[in-house]
Amino acid sequence: MAYEKLQNTEISERLKSLDGWTLAPDGLLIEKPFRFDNFRSAFAFMTECALMAEKLDHHPDWTNVYSSVTVRLSTHSAGGLTELDFKLAAAMDKAAKKAGHRSRD
Amino acid sequence: MAYEKLQNTEISERLKSLDGWTLAPDGLLIEKPFRFDNFRSAFAFMTECALMAEKLDHHPDWTNVYSSVTVRLSTHSAGGLTELDFKLAAAMDKAAKKAGHRSRD
Amino acid sequence: MAYEKLQNTEISERLKSLDGWTLAPDGLLIEKPFRFDNFRSAFAFMTECALMAEKLDHHPDWTNVYSSVTVRLSTHSAGGLTELDFKLAAAMDKAAKKAGHRSRD
Amino acid sequence: MAYEKLQNTEISERLKSLDGWTLAPDGLLIEKPFRFDNFRSAFAFMTECALMAEKLDHHPDWTNVYSSVTVRLSTHSAGGLTELDFKLAAAMDKAAKKAGHRSRD
Numbered sequence: 001m002a003y004e005k006l007q008n009t010e011i012s013e014r015l016k017s018l019d020g021w022t023l024a025p026d027g028l029l030i031e032k033p034f035r036f037d038n039f040r041s042a043f044a045f046m047t048e049c050a051l052m053a054e055k056l057d058h059h060p061d062w063t064n065v066y067s068s069v070t071v072r073l074s075t076h077s078a079g080g081l082t083e084l085d086f087k088l089a090a091a092m093d094k095a096a097k098k099a100g101h102r103s104r105d
Numbered sequence: 106m107a108y109e110k111l112q113n114t115e116i117s118e119r120l121k122s123l124d125g126w127t128l129a130p131d132g133l134l135i136e137k138p139f140r141f142d143n144f145r146s147a148f149a150f151m152t153e154c155a156l157m158a159e160k161l162d163h164h165p166d167w168t169n170v171y172s173s174v175t176v177r178l179s180t181h182s183a184g185g186l187t188e189l190d191f192k193l194a195a196a197m198d199k200a201a202k203k204a205g206h207r208s209r210d
Numbered sequence: 211m212a213y214e215k216l217q218n219t220e221i222s223e224r225l226k227s228l229d230g231w232t233l234a235p236d237g238l239l240i241e242k243p244f245r246f247d248n249f250r251s252a253f254a255f256m257t258e259c260a261l262m263a264e265k266l267d268h269h270p271d272w273t274n275v276y277s278s279v280t281v282r283l284s285t286h287s288a289g290g291l292t293e294l295d296f297k298l299a300a301a302m303d304k305a306a307k308k309a310g311h312r313s314r315d
Numbered sequence: 316m317a318y319e320k321l322q323n324t325e326i327s328e329r330l331k332s333l334d335g336w337t338l339a340p341d342g343l344l345i346e347k348p349f350r351f352d353n354f355r356s357a358f359a360f361m362t363e364c365a366l367m368a369e370k371l372d373h374h375p376d377w378t379n380v381y382s383s384v385t386v387r388l389s390t391h392s393a394g395g396l397t398e399l400d401f402k403l404a405a406a407m408d409k410a411a412k413k414a415g416h417r418s419r420d
Contacts, residue, residue: 044204047149048146050358051144051264053265053354054385055153060379061379064379082107095145096148099203103387148260156365160372164275165274166274168273250363254360259360260361261354262355305359308413
């Protein structure tokens with residue numbers, strides 16, 4: 001199943017339904033910083049996401065520093081953002097909630 | 106730091122402060138079945154526990170079947186249950202809560 | 211894709227191409243004990259297998275005690291062993307080799 | 316146990332005993348790109364390293380993109396590189412070897 005690159009208006013719409021994700025200036029990827037209580041919670045979150053990524057066959061570009069995980073999503077084969085990125089983003093948000101991600105209130 | 110084998114009365118006391126753990130008939134180990142929504146949540150829970158176990162240098166004997174994880178704890182070097190087992194049990198309960206363990210209501 | 215239960219002769223043949231797996235007396239599952247150098251290697255092996263299992267949507271029944279992992283495979287929906295079990299078994303053998311599984315020589 | 320910041324000559328010496336790690340221009344961290352066959356091997360490597368990191372209570376700053384993992388090590392509390400970074404670097408090299416890291420020959 002090939003995913004098509006989304007138009008700017010479609011991207012804006014999808015971003016509204018997510019929490020804390022921002023679009024890169026070039027419009028080619030979305031990014032979100034996640035923060036947990038400690039390294040263990042951060043890595044348990046990454047493990048759950050790794051399992052989702054492998055199942056979707058769509059993988060994040062992510063950086064972990066102790067209790068923080070910064071995720072960048074993009075669909076390289078489509079040259080930009082597709083439905084798949086927003087699917088994985090929503091699943092990661094759900095997993096983060098369980099792992100105790102603390103959003104900035 | 107060597108942990109000493111706990112007496113039966115000490116074990117009963119500690120069990121009261123935990124939820125869902127049962128003592129084996131021979132009194133040498135405690136066991137608890139954990140249930141999650143799916144395999145991913147179960148394995149994310151196991152990863153968080155693996156990190157705690159490695160830090161404590163005290164490891165569980167555990168069985169995973171899809172969304173369930175059955176944990177058995179005992180301190181082999183002490184020939185029974187020690188403070189260490191109850192420490193790990195409490196930490197696992199906390200991790201399970203986050204991962205969405207569903208206790209039987 | 212539905213996998214069909216294999217016949218006894220098909221099972222015997224497939225077992226020959228694997229190393230260290232044994233058929234349960236009832237013929238409904240295959241089992242293998244893996245041994246590693248320490249807990250970390252054992253759990254890294256389990257993580258790699260968890261990712262394969264999630265991708266195949268076929269999960270093992272497994273028990274981990276420190277550096278050992280005992281795996282049991284069966285296809286519940288087919289009421290016995292299918293091609294899927296032998297596919298996962300071969301992939302696990304490959305992953306174990308990397309993680310330093312020591313077979314009894 | 317507090318680790319002291321290493322002198323430049325000590326850092327150069329320790330770097331010689333490692334393979335593929337480079338010192339940042341400011342001398343405050345060492346970095347290495349690891350490459351594996353696929354995402355699963357990369358993440359299994361990360362899991363083994365996560366367990367080592369938690370045990371050492373010293374964690375990497377790392378980025379994963381599919382089959383590659385770029386690791387940066389530094390001891391923040393010491394304001395630079397310490398023995399601990401080289402201990403973790405050596406352990407990661409060992410784990411990477413098992414996970415099938417391919418160095419550029």
